[in-house]
Amino acid sequence: MRLDPHPIKTMAGLGYTASMNHPLAAMIPTQNQETKLLELNLTGRDLDSIPPRVLQFTELEVLKLSFNNLKTLPPDIVKLSKLKYLWLDFNKFEEFPEVVCELISLEHVYLSQNKLTQVSPRIGQLCNLKVLFLHKNELTELPNQIFHILSLVDLHISENKLTELSKDVGCLENLTMLRCYNNKIMYLPDSICRLKKLTYFDIAMNQLQELPGGFGTALGGVDDLNLFGNPFVQPPFEVCSQGVRAIEDYQDQIGTAKESIDPCLKMVLVGETCAGKTSLKNALVLNKSQLVDVLCRTHGIDVTTWDTGQKIKINIYDFGGHEAYFLTHQLFLTISALHLLVVNLSTYSEDNFHRDVGRWLDMLTVRVPGAVVRVIGTHTDMMSTEEVEATCSLISSQIATYQDKRDASLQEIINKLEHHLTVMDPNNVGTCRNQELNARLEKAKKTAYQKLRIGHYVIPVSSATGLDGIHSLKEEIVSMAGNSQYFPELKRVLPRSWLILEKLLTAKSKEADCPLNITLKDCMQMGKCAGLLTQSSLVNCLNYLHRTGAVLYYEALPQIAFPNPPHLIDIFKALLKDHAEMKAEYFKMSWLTKVGRERIDKSFTHRAILPHNIVSALLKRHTGQGKEGLDVLLTLMLNFGICHLLPTPEQDSVAKAYGISDRMYHFPWYLRKSKPTDLQWQMSPQEVEEHIEIVCEMAMPSPWGLFERWCVLATRHLSYRQAWENGMYAFSRVDMSVAILMQHVEEDGASSLHVAGRGTRDRLTTVWTAVKSIVSELQSLLKEWPGLYTDSVILCAHCVKNGAENPGYFSGEPLHYPAPQGTTSLRCPRTGEMVDVRLVYPPASPTNQPISEDCVQHVSCYLSKTTWRPLARVLGVENAVIEEIEEGHHAGLREMKYRMLRHWQRKAGRLATLAALISGLRHFAIEENGLADDLEKMTIK
Secondary structure (H helix, E strand, O other): OOOOOOOOOOOOOOEEEEOOOOOHHHHOOOOOOOOEEEEEEOOOOOOOOOOHHHHHOOOOOEEEOOOOOOOOOOHHHHHOOOOOEEEOOOOOOOOOOHHHHHOOOOOEEEOOOOOOOOOOHHHHHOOOOOEEEOOOOOOOOOOHHHHHOOOOOEEEOOOOOOOOOOHHHHHOOOOOEEEOOOOOOOOOOHHHHHOOOOOEEEOOOOOOOEOOOOHHHHOOOOOEEEOOOOOOOEOOHHHHOOOHHHHHHHHHHHHHOEEEOOOEEEEEEEOOOOOOHHHHHHHHHHOOOOOOOHHHOOOOEEEEEEEOOOOOEEEEEEEOOOHHHHHHHHHHOOOOOEEEEEEEHHHOOHHHHHHHHHHHHHHHHHHOOOOEEEEEEEOHHHOOHHHHHHHHHHHHHHHHHHHHHHHHHHHHHHHHHHHHHHHOOHHHOOOHHHHHHHHHHHHHHHHHHOOOEEOOOOEEOOOOOOOOOHHHHHHHHHHHHOOOOOOHHHHOEEEHHHHHHHHHHHHHHOOOOOOOOEEHHHHHHHHHHHOOOOHHHHHHHHHHHHHHOOOEOOOOOOOEEEOOHHHHHHHHHHHOOOHHHHHHHHHOOOOOOHHHHHHHHHHHHHHOEEEHHHHHHHHHHHHOOOHHHHHHHHHHHHHOOOOEEOOOOOOOOHHHHHOOOOOEEEOHHHOOOOOOOOOOOOOOOOOOEEEEEEEEEEOOOOOOOHHHHHHHHHHHHEEEEEEEOOEEEEEEOOOOOOEEEEEEEEEOOEEEEEEEEEEEHHHHHHHHHHHHHHHHHHHHHHHHOOOOOEEEEEEOHHHHHOOOOOOOEEEOHHHHOOOOOOOOEEEOOOOOOEEEHHHOOOOOOHHHOEOOHHHHHHHHHHOOOOOHHHHHHHOOOOHHHHHHHHHHOOOOHHHHHHHHHHHHHHHHHHHOEHHHHHHHHHOOOOOOHHHHHHHHHHHHO
């Protein structure tokens, strides 16, 4: 990302700025003009060389030559001895322009997006240089002299081919920003810890496995640290992703006492039902054939420990292949596992690729991008050798095509975004639009970088008598587990306190009366016994143990941990079945009357709704949990979006006459009915209505459960709803005159999620508020699928109102920014007709403004004592900071809440808006909807 240049001023009465918005000849003054030109903008003029006349203006301080065709600079450019800012990015330099090193007054040099392979050592002469941008070239090394330019405050060397950072990087004592992402850097020198003024450090997508000792302590001033995409061994990535304070805590722990771990690999078996996953697991673990009958298929997930006989233990997660279990599968996927995609070769055909292979790769791609995957072909005993070879070759070819198509699709997106940035008016560099495009470009590049590591060939095996190929598969699995290229974390050394806590939790899980969950407070007591003295160190450890599969600890439920993962799996089995199995469950309940059973059956079949007593009975039957355990389970399901609680009928409601339970749960996965024919939503809005519609587009099928979970989360903004398999119709919770329609559309291998709002013109602000709130829920939810690239568009309201079959659309960028000043209408990209700007840009809202002191005081007063810590985490406040606040203000809860909000405001800056606070209050881990409603109503008024 290019920084905004500092504002440039001309000499009063003498100097002026020449802009590229005029013809080239007219914009360069003639020699005899009595002017002192201070800034000259020749951006995007297709220049092959600098016009000689430019060199006559020796008072120039700023020269912009971006987006041209320059390959060299004239020697006479040294006449511009007062030049401070020089833009040479987006040109065609293959050799570093040495003459730049003579311009010793330079403070900013931009040479990004060229084809440089080296930088002249003479660059060290630029003793006044503050900003140096060299990203996106072809540099394999940098001259050491760069690291001795003591005036440097911002160095951008990303997207090159660098393999190391000089040990002299520590000499840059004034450096505040260092960007090195997407190189091939394998280690950081210890001297990096001398950069005491560093506040921004991005070294994502490199090859780092370790951080220098003392990194967390020395770089405590780094507010924005990006270590994504590195194969970390020390510290674990779970720690690195939490920021410098978590790293400091970990390094302190490991400095006290450390111990090598007993290697334990998590291996996940996925694939279509009856592919042979469980029979394969039996063959590997038992070393003999034990085939599984189709009627005994896996329900949900089974976990088995495999002692390989080597120095490694493997926990095998056998995932049931029925669609009823797809939602919960994703909750148990971790990037550090080995994933075996099992395919039945004997029944495979070319047309079945998506069902048997493609959709499973889709799930892994978006949920655990970068994971190691091997494709296993089973049932070879039912085929000839030639048939096995031909089928394996076919699948391998189709997988290669699948990967090439994905890569090409993402590269096309990257190319388009880079093109938009290239042709952008240079005056817009640094604007909201520029920032939005750069953010989308960064997301696309990250998504492209995180490829599944799929084996080049299908491994054929038979689990029948003879176990053909099983021995070779065992050897390959054990070999991969010992290869640090695939699983470097299996060779890591951990703080002894972490290993002690793991042993304590394992022992707890084996107790006969082990509870379903352990509170964070109880975990803290166990942690102190292990030597973990702070909550932040405990959370770091639990995050790591979650990734290894030893425990389950979810960010959505930060106050509880699940010490026995198989136990939780059994619980999910109770409620996530196919339709027939679920019906059989409640038909077994002898205490139900015939009328009651019929009423429940009708409600479940047509509306996917079950009353509280039925849900509790199902859970109790399968888990034996008491009331407290059942409440935790229900909270868990609500937080994961497995179901949601319908509004409770009032005491005098007519619903009581129909036997409606006080607590009813809706399970959107079970919806099968089509869109109602009597829906009060016409194809085109009425004449007095305005229509706002946002579409989230994906170039692949939507992840399993995404739409259903989105609908669950959206219900906290909505009232009175009708739902069907791929849609939901409701009204705004704030204003029942505003209607909302949500839909999921699949077409030609791509998918899109729609949310539309309608209301009269005087309700337009409320329509936008409702739609944006629901879109915000989706954006938060999408974080759970880090490998999914999405793009948002705003449908043309004019086209929709006219009933156009293919309406035009605007970019989704206006969702985040105010309308340009003075603009009243925009031209529809498809029809060319003018559209009211208020139907494309949300109206200016107080919720987009910084939070006032009165607001902070109000929330500090009314925020519950049990939700202020979860709210802090949702807002991005680190655990270490929460602990500091608690230690410093023991006596006053209100003061702690106030300090937390103030810290968030300082760290988040302009992003700390009322809208962000309202969204946090509505988060499913907080549910302070009453307080959020108050703030929202105040805003609308």
